[in-house]
Amino acid sequence: MTTTPLGSGETLQPRIAAPAPVRQPAAFHTTAKVTISRVLRSEWTKLTSLRSTMWTMLAALVVTVGFGCLIPAITVSEWHNSTPQERAENFTEPVMTSLAGGYFSQIAIGVLGVLLITGEYSTGMIRTSLGAVPHRLPVLFAKAAVFGVASFALSLVSILTAFFCGQAILHQIGLGVSIGDPHVVRVLLGGAFFVTTIGLLGLALGTLIRSTGGSIAALLGLIFVVPIITGLLPGDWGSIHKFVPDGGGEALVTVVRDSDVMTPLGGLVVLLAWIVVGLGAAAYTMVRRDA
């Protein structure tokens, strides 16, 4: 064979296809439509159908409750070995004593927030998700809503359990407070809100960075390294700490307040601002970048 009639630059025209038979569309086509409530339901199914997610949430609960009972128990034994002066100085935050587990559950929930989206990028699931909802933003916001509500509920339940357990133990030495005491409800709700904020920031960072490792590193940097840096800043610069997530959370859960800490309302505003900015940036990149 010496000739190839079709050179690589040429194009032959398609033949006309035969008329296609008429197909009856499925009955559900008349009602099918992407709506925000349907995407919420879908994201709920996704959240609750991963074993790893369920285990992480359970771990967050166990750690919060566990430390909520353990730290007060240690406090009680230390109390017995302390002088009256030490007692007056060191045992001023009985509510916080039973919220110690929150430090760990913020990691668990934060990492979970990251995985919620990076798990989709790493497995390719994101293409299915965005193919089903081509406007994309409903996916991100439904994820944030479902995960935000779930992690707030989970955190609140574990924080309340930790509180009742820890205060019962502290009652032995007369330090325990009850839920009706001043500030207590605010601190408990504030703690749950702070953990939820970290989870949503994890989701935002995961959407921005896409890789699991990078996103977790960025998140841990934000919640643990940034406060260390602001703590080292000289003079007035240190007050920047009020405006980082850690400072906002501190404002929400502190009872005995010094001048470096905002009011609880101020702390709430700081955390809300972080959520809005984080998810806003995530939304912006999600609609603009290729999936």
Next chain:
Amino acid sequence: MIEARSLTKRYGSKTAVDDLTFSVQPGVVTGFLGPNGAGKSTTMRVAIGLDRPTKGKITVNGRAYRDFSAPLCEVGVLLEAKAVHTGRSAYKHLLAVAQTQGIPRRRVDEVLGLVGLSDVAGKRVGGFSLGMGQRLGIASAMLGDPGVLILDEPVNGLDPEGIRWIRTLLQTLAAEGRTIFVSSHLMSEMALTATHLIVVGRGKLIANMSVEDFIRSASGDLVHVRSPEANRLAEVLDRENAKTTPTGLDTLAVNGLTAQRIGDLAFEAGVPLHELTPRQVSLEDAFMDITRDAVEYNHGQPQQARVPASATAAGGSVDDGSVGAGATTARGRA
């Protein structure tokens, strides 16, 4: 119907899809054929709005994908890279997808049955074999009972039984009047599955025609001739501008003449014929012929000595060496 108009997609300086214009008609299986790296997957991702075109557009039934209020009911998609979270069960995966647009739960059961995964619906997708994964992908594509299907390399890695299953399924779906657009880098597979072909290389359209025409135009027909006076016959045929290649002591491969004409010429010249068999050039040869430039450009290597199609065909072997070599040009997505 799928229509691409001057579709171009660049990733940085790399042009993955280069000014593609074509349309895919309903009622037949249309193969989207090209060596690895030709831009097939990119075209399909752009078609469903996952990647944004640099220039031009691609529409389904006249509309941009993102304008569909229930996209899964219009276009079903199977992407080359598995697009499933491995930690979820097949059932929950499909359910979550169906829920986004109110596709009823029973449809999830239906498509699981359709692809034969009902028994493993509760198992985690991570434990699925390649074949099961592809079946799940087909189930996902069929969830909305769409009139248009876009499938990226659906037979990749399947066993012969799975390949036959997909082939039959696609032909059945096309016969129902759906638009079926299916990519492959294997010509032999497309020849069995598709009726129409859109061939691309280096992002550019190379051919757009029926499978039949494709084979005919890419390589002329070949006739296998056996004669005790093969040399004399070759001289006779060469005078008629045929191309003859000796393939044995008494056999010739003849290009450029019909079997009928060869028989007549032999009779006139008094050359006895013991065998006169028309043979079609193999599809892989036709495909390689037409995409050769694209493949070799990708290698950035000197052109290989070209094996005459007639010789490979007469030898009955399919040299898929350079198609396989083309596979090495596929790069993972960053």
